[in-house]
Amino acid sequence: xxxxxxxxxxAIFVPSxxxxxxxxxxxxxxxxxxTVLRFLPSRQIGTLxxxxxxxxVLFAEAAQNAMASHYTSITEGGILVGTVIFWSxxxxxxxxxxxKFQKFLNPPPLLLVKNGQMIHRHLEKALITEDELMSKLxxxxxxxxxxxxxxxxxxxxxxxxxTTDTKPLSPAKQKVx
Numbered sequence: 789x790x791x792x793x794x795x796x797x798x799a800i801f802v803p804s805x806x807x808x809x810x811x812x813x814x815x816x817x818x819x820x821x822x823t824v825l826r827f828l829p830s831r832q833i834g835t836l837x838x839x840x841x842x843x844x845v846l847f848a849e850a851a852q853n854a855m856a857s858h859y860t861s862i863t864e865g866g867i868l869v870g871t872v873i874f875w876s877x878x879x880x881x882x883x884x885x886x887x888k889f890q891k892f893l894n895p896p897p898l899l900l901v902k903n904g905q906m907i908h909r910h911l912e913k914a915l916i917t918e919d920e921l922m923s924k925l926x927x928x929x930x931x932x933x934x935x936x937x938x939x940x941x942x943x944x945x946x947x948x949x950x951t952t953d954t955k956p957l958s959p960a961k962q963k964v965x
Contacts, residue, residue, distance in 0.1 A: 814871035894943035901939035
């Protein structure tokens with residue numbers, strides 16, 4: 789048979805290493821990277837900064853060999869993708885079923901401003917400068933820090949703000965028409 793038309797189906801579909809080893813490698817690398825990224829503070833507020841992209845790209849490169857040694861078949865790639873999807877789903881499911889585990893998966897909101905006063909130790913913990921915080925406040929229509937009753941950095945990196953002029957709606961205004 790002409791080598792131009794020869795397809796090595798075994799190389800395409802038959803794993804070259806143990807399926808169990810692929811699952812173990814994929815699981816260990818996923819859980820290790822998840823743990824590192826969970827506790828790594830983001831320098832950017834609510835955005836993916838250049839250092840975050842660099843970390844993800846370098847992690848992916850470093851993790852590739854740790855996860856699969858040197859795999860060549862489609863089956864091995866599918867098993868690794870399935871392992872990552874499994875862990876992602878399982879951790880989210882576990883967080884849904886166990887509220888205490890949810891606190892591990894997503895950090896609680898971090899209070900940054902209380903009654904118009906910045907909480908500097910929390911800004912430092914989140915690696916947020918005063919200028920960055922003020923920029924986020926202005927983007928949400930808050931001109932002066934004194935207008936802020938509470939401001940939190942949420943788990944996704946976004947800033948939620950409760951201003952001093954926020955008043956609850958009367959029961960008549962709460963009805964949906």
